[in-house]
Amino acid sequence: MTRTEAYLQYHDRSLAEPEAFWAEQAGRLEWHRRWDSVLDREARPIPRWFAGGQINACHNCVDRHVEAGHGGEAALLYESPVTGVSSVVTYAELQDRVARLGGAMRAMGVEKGDRVLVYMPNSPQAVIAMLACARIGAVHSVVFGGFAARELASRIDDAAPRVVLAASCGIEGTKVLPYQPILREALDIAAHRPDACVFWQRDQHRADLGPGEHDWDEVIAAAEPAECVPVAATDPLYILYTSGTTGAPKGIVRDTGGHLVTLLWSMAGIYDCPPGEAFWAASDVGWVVGHSYICYAPLLNRNPSVVFEGKPVGTPDAGTFWRIIVKHRVRSFFTAPTAMRAIKQVDPQGEFARDADISSLRHVYLAGERTDPATLEWTSDLLGVPVIDHWWQTETGSAITANPAGIELMPIKPGSSTLPMPGWDLACLDEAGDPVPAGETGAIVARLPLPPGFTPGLWGAPERFREAYFERFPGCYLTGDSGFVDEDGYLHVMARIDDVINVAGHRLSSSAMEEVLVAHPAVAECAVIGMADELKGQVPVGFVVLKSGSDMPEDALAAELIAAVRAAIGPVAAFKRVHVLSRLPKTRSGKILRKTIREIADGEEPKVPPTIEDAAVLGEIEEIFA
Numbered sequence: 069m070t071r072t073e074a075y076l077q078y079h080d081r082s083l084a085e086p087e088a089f090w091a092e093q094a095g096r097l098e099w100h101r102r103w104d105s106v107l108d109r110e111a112r113p114i115p116r117w118f119a120g121g122q123i124n125a126c127h128n129c130v131d132r133h134v135e136a137g138h139g140g141e142a143a144l145l146y147e148s149p150v151t152g153v154s155s156v157v158t159y160a161e162l163q164d165r166v167a168r169l170g171g172a173m174r175a176m177g178v179e180k181g182d183r184v185l186v187y188m189p190n191s192p193q194a195v196i197a198m199l200a201c202a203r204i205g206a207v208h209s210v211v212f213g214g215f216a217a218r219e220l221a222s223r224i225d226d227a228a229p230r231v232v233l234a235a236s237c238g239i240e241g242t243k244v245l246p247y248q249p250i251l252r253e254a255l256d257i258a259a260h261r262p263d264a265c266v267f268w269q270r271d272q273h274r275a276d277l278g279p280g281e282h283d284w285d286e287v288i289a290a291a292e293p294a295e296c297v298p299v300a301a302t303d304p305l306y307i308l309y310t311s312g313t314t315g316a317p318k319g320i321v322r323d324t325g326g327h328l329v330t331l332l333w334s335m336a337g338i339y340d341c342p343p344g345e346a347f348w349a350a351s352d353v354g355w356v357v358g359h360s361y362i363c364y365a366p367l368l369n370r371n372p373s374v375v376f377e378g379k380p381v382g383t384p385d386a387g388t389f390w391r392i393i394v395k396h397r398v399r400s401f402f403t404a405p406t407a408m409r410a411i412k413q414v415d416p417q418g419e420f421a422r423d424a425d426i427s428s429l430r431h432v433y434l435a436g437e438r439t440d441p442a443t444l445e446w447t448s449d450l451l452g453v454p455v456i457d458h459w460w461q462t463e464t465g466s467a468i469t470a471n472p473a474g475i476e477l478m479p480i481k482p483g484s485s486t487l488p489m490p491g492w493d494l495a496c497l498d499e500a501g502d503p504v505p506a507g508e509t510g511a512i513v514a515r516l517p518l519p520p521g522f523t524p525g526l527w528g529a530p531e532r533f534r535e536a537y538f539e540r541f542p543g544c545y546l547t548g549d550s551g552f553v554d555e556d557g558y559l560h561v562m563a564r565i566d567d568v569i570n571v572a573g574h575r576l577s578s579s580a581m582e583e584v585l586v587a588h589p590a591v592a593e594c595a596v597i598g599m600a601d602e603l604k605g606q607v608p609v610g611f612v613v614l615k616s617g618s619d620m621p622e623d624a625l626a627a628e629l630i631a632a633v634r635a636a637i638g639p640v641a642a643f644k645r646v647h648v649l650s651r652l653p654k655t656r657s658g659k660i661l662r663k664t665i666r667e668i669a670d671g672e673e674p675k676v677p678p679t680i681e682d683a684a685v686l687g688e689i690e691e692i693f694a
């Protein structure tokens with residue numbers, strides 16, 4: 069199995085002549101002002117793309133298509149099995165709604181460069197909110213609905229939004245979750261005060277509006293439509309918070325020009341989805357996949373984008389995905405491996421897919437975590453199309469490695485996320501920074517310059533950006549993942565090298581959970597690890613050591629700790645298990661052996677032999693997981 073020539077030459081050119089390669093792609097967009105330089109190699113800590121250029125994301129995603137006569141075509145295909153709503157928004161309607169919301173925000177004082185926080189479920193309104201910000205040059209920061217008030221508060225304080233756009237509620241399966249109390253609690257915790265909060269009122273639960281709170285429909289009805297404002301290609305389009313190695317979330321900044329250029333390339337190069345064909349990313353606008361592939365990329369490429377408010381199973385059954393693919397003749401479908409495992413659990417024989425005419429479907433794309441070979445094979449047997457695992461990060465905004473189906477479909481190797489995409493020059497390094505031989509695991513890095521679309525920084529934290537990503541191996545971006553390149557050049561991403569854990573495709577910080585546990589009065593110290601889970605990939609498990617003299621019963625303590633994590637971080641953490649230990653296993657220098665605990669929890673033989681002091685506690689852990 070080898071890589072074939074066409075793609076190899078294509079990728080080589082992206083590394084050898086990055087300026088020419090990406091300028092060609094940039095030429096497919098409409099710019100208000102052409103860039104002065106494609107790549108400013110002198111910029112630090114990383115080179116910058118399209119400096120001097122001026123562009124507007126909303127113009128390219130919406131107005132450009134309306135002006136070209138496509139206003140009557142579908143832009144958003146809303147499928148909400150949780151509310152029973154199915155509706156279509158055309159490009160012309162999208163332009164009108166986005167322009168009015170932009171105008172409403174402007175009337176509230178939002179100016180170019182101001183931040184707007186979006187706390188909404190997956191819905192056309194959330195996409196409209198993002199595009200309205202882009203239209204007037206404001207910087208959106210979408211917060212996923214599954215986070216609790218404290219996490220929301222930390223994002224409000226960091227981004228300092230002038231306005232918050234929210235929904236009155238989210239709907240999780242059969243549960244209606246009012247958002248207003250969470251937002252109000254977050255604003256009580258936060259030091260920053262936005263000027264206004266606007267609520268999209270949903271029939272399932274209406275928010276009772278107080279001072280400073282406005283009704284979405286009313287402000288839009290009163291608004292003057294806003295025009296698209298040109299912004300610098302290097303200006304931020306959005307901030308998206310993600311988990312890092314400490315409890316404080318990282319505000320990943322996405323710049324405008326380079327991001328649009330990469331996304332437009334990817335719709336053809338990776339997703340093989342010509343304009344007019346339906347595209348579906350069954351993710352959430354609260355995650356990077358939702359930003360890129362529910363909102364910006366399909367609209368840039370004039371694809372109808374499915375906006376799905378539901379779950380792979382239970383809304384109402386494990387056939388939801390297939391029915392929507394049939395209904396909209398979806399060509400390219402993107403979801404998380406955990407979603408496919410959820411369907412497989414409920415419908416192992418694939419009964420729901422059997423009679424579905426999914427002949428429109430060309431490829432299925434999976435990301436968010438490594439696709440285990442069994443899930444990949446089950447999915448491709450079920451659907452009869454190539455299933456492509458591709459590797460992503462919030463930092464990168466699009467795939468680092470993927471199968472370039474639109475250029476040339478490479479042979480699929482289950483367990484591998486295939487090959488580097490244009491502009492990605494990858495290596496697996498040992499501790500000393502030397503590349504490891506093929507087949508050996510190392511820290512995965514990418515050599516500078518990174519392709520357009522890669523984050524130019526962390527919001528308000530330039531030092532953290534440099535230290536977290538560029539200090540360990542000079543000249544390289546430290547991805548935080550480890551893995552190996554096989555003899556055919558295929559990348560296999562195997563694990564994180566830091567304290568980030570991945571629960572149902574959601575990136576979470578074990579340190580953030582530890583901060584909550586250790587704040588409990590009975591807890592002296594603690595560790596949280598990500599244990600392998602058949603459905604969610606990983607689930608967090610906590611271990612605590614009690615303060616001497618504490619006689620709190622383990623069950624009562626566990627219940628309090630589980631409730632505390634849920635209240636502080638949110639239900640999305642899925643923190644449901646905690647154990648009391650006599651001590652924590654540690655290295656001689658006092659570092660907690662989280663990896664060893666994880667190995668025991670996963671039923672593996674620990675790789676580091678225990679010290680005499682650790683032997684007893686490792687025995688305790690073995691007993692828990694026996």
Ligand code: COA
Nearest residue numbers: 213214238240351357404406407410435436572573639640
């Ligand atoms: N708003 C409020 N609460 C939310 C939420 C949201 N947007 N999203 C999740 N939650 C809550 C859930 O209700 C659940 O709460 P509970 O503990 O009260 O049951 C908790 O957070 C965990 O949710 P979830 O991770 O969705 O687990 P689940 O058991 O409900 O469903 C899967 C399991 C596999 C079906 C689901 O995780 C899934 O579809 N994952 C795909 C993830 C994905 O697309 N990731 C994007 C990467 S591409």
Ligand code: AMP
Nearest residue numbers: 435436437438458459460461462561575
């Ligand atoms: P996020 O920033 O939330 O998109 O999470 C990024 C992290 O998810 C990566 O650093 C990986 O650890 C993991 N991840 C995402 N996609 C894949 C994949 N296809 N294979 C392996 N790991 C993945």
